[in-house]
Amino acid sequence: MDKNTGYSYSIPMDRPDWIAACAHALQCRWRTVDPEVLEDVAADLWAMESMRILPPLVAARDWLEPVTPPPPADPVRGILGHIPGDWVSRGAKGLPTPGPADTEPRRVVLEVPVFGRVCLSYRATQGRHRGRASHWFWCAVRAEPI
Known part of the structure:
Protein backbone atom coordinates (compact mmCIF):
# COMPACT_ATOMS: atom_id res chain seq x y z
CA MET A 1 0.00 0.00 0.00
CA ASP A 2 1.44 3.36 -0.97
CA LYS A 3 0.80 6.67 0.77
CA ASN A 4 -2.03 7.50 -1.69
CA THR A 5 -4.10 4.44 -0.82
CA GLY A 6 -6.13 3.90 2.32
CA TYR A 7 -8.19 0.91 3.38
CA SER A 8 -11.85 1.35 4.09
CA TYR A 9 -14.27 -1.50 4.74
CA SER A 10 -11.56 -3.99 3.63
CA ILE A 11 -11.34 -2.53 0.12
CA PRO A 12 -8.56 -0.31 -1.21
CA MET A 13 -9.65 3.30 -1.53
CA ASP A 14 -7.52 5.77 -3.45
CA ARG A 15 -6.89 9.26 -2.13
CA PRO A 16 -9.36 11.04 -4.48
CA ASP A 17 -12.15 8.57 -3.68
CA TRP A 18 -11.54 8.81 0.08
CA ILE A 19 -11.51 12.62 -0.03
CA ALA A 20 -14.70 12.71 -2.13
CA ALA A 21 -16.52 10.35 0.26
CA CYS A 22 -15.32 12.28 3.31
CA ALA A 23 -16.27 15.64 1.74
CA HIS A 24 -19.73 14.24 0.98
CA ALA A 25 -20.14 13.14 4.61
CA LEU A 26 -19.11 16.62 5.76
CA GLN A 27 -21.50 18.20 3.23
CA CYS A 28 -24.40 16.17 4.68
CA ARG A 29 -23.71 17.75 8.07
CA TRP A 30 -22.82 21.27 6.88
CA ARG A 31 -25.16 21.92 3.96
CA THR A 32 -24.46 25.65 3.74
CA VAL A 33 -20.65 25.39 3.48
CA ASP A 34 -19.05 25.58 0.04
CA PRO A 35 -18.24 22.01 -1.17
CA GLU A 36 -14.77 23.08 -2.33
CA VAL A 37 -13.93 24.18 1.21
CA LEU A 38 -15.11 20.82 2.52
CA GLU A 39 -12.90 19.04 -0.03
CA ASP A 40 -9.95 21.00 1.37
CA VAL A 41 -10.94 19.92 4.89
CA ALA A 42 -11.22 16.30 3.72
CA ALA A 43 -7.76 16.58 2.11
CA ASP A 44 -6.40 17.86 5.44
CA LEU A 45 -8.00 14.87 7.17
CA TRP A 46 -6.33 12.54 4.65
CA ALA A 47 -2.98 14.08 5.58
CA MET A 48 -3.52 12.96 9.19
CA GLU A 49 -2.47 9.31 9.52
CA SER A 50 -4.94 8.70 12.36
CA MET A 51 -7.84 9.79 10.14
CA ARG A 52 -6.63 8.15 6.93
CA ILE A 53 -6.83 4.66 8.45
CA LEU A 54 -10.54 5.20 9.19
CA PRO A 55 -13.37 4.87 6.68
CA PRO A 56 -14.20 8.35 5.30
CA LEU A 57 -17.63 8.51 6.96
CA VAL A 58 -16.16 7.61 10.35
CA ALA A 59 -13.31 10.10 9.91
CA ALA A 60 -15.80 12.87 9.13
CA ARG A 61 -17.97 11.92 12.13
CA ASP A 62 -15.00 11.75 14.50
CA TRP A 63 -13.66 15.08 13.29
CA LEU A 64 -17.07 16.75 13.70
CA GLU A 65 -17.82 15.24 17.12
CA PRO A 66 -16.19 17.98 19.27
CA VAL A 67 -18.07 20.76 17.44
CA THR A 68 -21.41 18.98 17.11
CA PRO A 69 -24.04 20.48 19.42
CA PRO A 70 -25.79 18.07 21.78
CA PRO A 71 -29.11 16.73 20.52
CA PRO A 72 -32.16 18.78 21.52
CA ALA A 73 -33.98 17.75 24.67
CA ASP A 74 -37.28 15.92 24.31
CA PRO A 75 -40.09 18.16 25.65
CA VAL A 76 -41.60 15.26 27.64
CA ARG A 77 -38.56 13.25 28.80
CA GLY A 78 -35.88 15.96 28.73
CA ILE A 79 -32.42 14.47 28.28
Whole structure:
Protein backbone atom coordinates (compact mmCIF):
# COMPACT_ATOMS: atom_id res chain seq x y z
CA MET A 1 0.00 0.00 0.00
CA ASP A 2 1.44 3.36 -0.97
CA LYS A 3 0.80 6.67 0.77
CA ASN A 4 -2.03 7.50 -1.69
CA THR A 5 -4.10 4.44 -0.82
CA GLY A 6 -6.13 3.90 2.32
CA TYR A 7 -8.19 0.91 3.38
CA SER A 8 -11.85 1.35 4.09
CA TYR A 9 -14.27 -1.50 4.74
CA SER A 10 -11.56 -3.99 3.63
CA ILE A 11 -11.34 -2.53 0.12
CA PRO A 12 -8.56 -0.31 -1.21
CA MET A 13 -9.65 3.30 -1.53
CA ASP A 14 -7.52 5.77 -3.45
CA ARG A 15 -6.89 9.26 -2.13
CA PRO A 16 -9.36 11.04 -4.48
CA ASP A 17 -12.15 8.57 -3.68
CA TRP A 18 -11.54 8.81 0.08
CA ILE A 19 -11.51 12.62 -0.03
CA ALA A 20 -14.70 12.71 -2.13
CA ALA A 21 -16.52 10.35 0.26
CA CYS A 22 -15.32 12.28 3.31
CA ALA A 23 -16.27 15.64 1.74
CA HIS A 24 -19.73 14.24 0.98
CA ALA A 25 -20.14 13.14 4.61
CA LEU A 26 -19.11 16.62 5.76
CA GLN A 27 -21.50 18.20 3.23
CA CYS A 28 -24.40 16.17 4.68
CA ARG A 29 -23.71 17.75 8.07
CA TRP A 30 -22.82 21.27 6.88
CA ARG A 31 -25.16 21.92 3.96
CA THR A 32 -24.46 25.65 3.74
CA VAL A 33 -20.65 25.39 3.48
CA ASP A 34 -19.05 25.58 0.04
CA PRO A 35 -18.24 22.01 -1.17
CA GLU A 36 -14.77 23.08 -2.33
CA VAL A 37 -13.93 24.18 1.21
CA LEU A 38 -15.11 20.82 2.52
CA GLU A 39 -12.90 19.04 -0.03
CA ASP A 40 -9.95 21.00 1.37
CA VAL A 41 -10.94 19.92 4.89
CA ALA A 42 -11.22 16.30 3.72
CA ALA A 43 -7.76 16.58 2.11
CA ASP A 44 -6.40 17.86 5.44
CA LEU A 45 -8.00 14.87 7.17
CA TRP A 46 -6.33 12.54 4.65
CA ALA A 47 -2.98 14.08 5.58
CA MET A 48 -3.52 12.96 9.19
CA GLU A 49 -2.47 9.31 9.52
CA SER A 50 -4.94 8.70 12.36
CA MET A 51 -7.84 9.79 10.14
CA ARG A 52 -6.63 8.15 6.93
CA ILE A 53 -6.83 4.66 8.45
CA LEU A 54 -10.54 5.20 9.19
CA PRO A 55 -13.37 4.87 6.68
CA PRO A 56 -14.20 8.35 5.30
CA LEU A 57 -17.63 8.51 6.96
CA VAL A 58 -16.16 7.61 10.35
CA ALA A 59 -13.31 10.10 9.91
CA ALA A 60 -15.80 12.87 9.13
CA ARG A 61 -17.97 11.92 12.13
CA ASP A 62 -15.00 11.75 14.50
CA TRP A 63 -13.66 15.08 13.29
CA LEU A 64 -17.07 16.75 13.70
CA GLU A 65 -17.82 15.24 17.12
CA PRO A 66 -16.19 17.98 19.27
CA VAL A 67 -18.07 20.76 17.44
CA THR A 68 -21.41 18.98 17.11
CA PRO A 69 -24.04 20.48 19.42
CA PRO A 70 -25.79 18.07 21.78
CA PRO A 71 -29.11 16.73 20.52
CA PRO A 72 -32.16 18.78 21.52
CA ALA A 73 -33.98 17.75 24.67
CA ASP A 74 -37.28 15.92 24.31
CA PRO A 75 -40.09 18.16 25.65
CA VAL A 76 -41.60 15.26 27.64
CA ARG A 77 -38.56 13.25 28.80
CA GLY A 78 -35.88 15.96 28.73
CA ILE A 79 -32.42 14.47 28.28
CA LEU A 80 -33.36 11.06 29.71
CA GLY A 81 -32.66 9.29 26.42
CA HIS A 82 -29.06 10.54 26.47
CA ILE A 83 -28.20 9.53 30.05
CA PRO A 84 -26.40 6.15 30.25
CA GLY A 85 -28.57 3.43 31.78
CA ASP A 86 -26.16 2.63 34.59
CA TRP A 87 -26.55 6.19 35.90
CA VAL A 88 -30.35 5.97 35.68
CA SER A 89 -30.26 2.73 37.70
CA ARG A 90 -27.89 4.29 40.28
CA GLY A 91 -30.46 6.99 40.91
CA ALA A 92 -33.24 4.43 41.39
CA LYS A 93 -31.12 2.43 43.85
CA GLY A 94 -30.95 5.47 46.12
CA LEU A 95 -34.74 5.56 46.50
CA PRO A 96 -36.77 3.64 49.10
CA THR A 97 -38.58 0.46 48.11
CA PRO A 98 -41.65 1.53 46.10
CA GLY A 99 -45.20 0.49 46.89
CA PRO A 100 -48.84 1.33 46.15
CA ALA A 101 -48.68 4.34 48.48
CA ASP A 102 -46.00 6.04 46.34
CA THR A 103 -48.19 8.15 44.07
CA GLU A 104 -45.92 11.20 43.82
CA PRO A 105 -42.86 11.21 41.56
CA ARG A 106 -39.49 11.15 43.34
CA ARG A 107 -36.46 13.16 42.25
CA VAL A 108 -32.77 12.34 42.55
CA VAL A 109 -29.86 14.64 41.71
CA LEU A 110 -26.74 12.94 40.34
CA GLU A 111 -23.40 14.12 38.97
CA VAL A 112 -23.34 12.40 35.55
CA PRO A 113 -20.15 12.53 33.42
CA VAL A 114 -20.48 14.79 30.35
CA PHE A 115 -23.87 16.15 31.53
CA GLY A 116 -22.86 17.47 34.96
CA ARG A 117 -25.58 17.70 37.62
CA VAL A 118 -28.79 16.07 36.43
CA CYS A 119 -32.17 15.80 38.16
CA LEU A 120 -33.83 12.43 37.42
CA SER A 121 -37.55 11.96 38.09
CA TYR A 122 -38.96 8.50 38.87
CA ARG A 123 -42.47 7.18 39.39
CA ALA A 124 -43.51 3.97 41.10
CA THR A 125 -44.73 1.38 38.59
CA GLN A 126 -46.36 -1.98 39.20
CA GLY A 127 -45.20 -4.96 37.16
CA ARG A 128 -47.36 -8.08 36.88
CA HIS A 129 -46.25 -11.52 35.84
CA ARG A 130 -49.08 -13.40 34.11
CA GLY A 131 -51.62 -11.82 36.43
CA ARG A 132 -50.59 -13.71 39.56
CA ALA A 133 -47.59 -12.07 41.16
CA SER A 134 -46.75 -8.41 41.00
CA HIS A 135 -43.95 -6.18 42.17
CA TRP A 136 -43.26 -2.45 42.34
CA PHE A 137 -40.24 -0.71 40.85
CA TRP A 138 -39.03 2.81 40.09
CA CYS A 139 -39.34 3.89 36.47
CA ALA A 140 -37.39 6.93 35.22
CA VAL A 141 -39.70 9.39 33.47
CA ARG A 142 -37.62 12.57 32.98
CA ALA A 143 -34.10 13.97 33.29
CA GLU A 144 -33.16 17.65 33.35
CA PRO A 145 -29.74 19.29 33.53
CA ILE A 146 -29.29 21.55 36.55
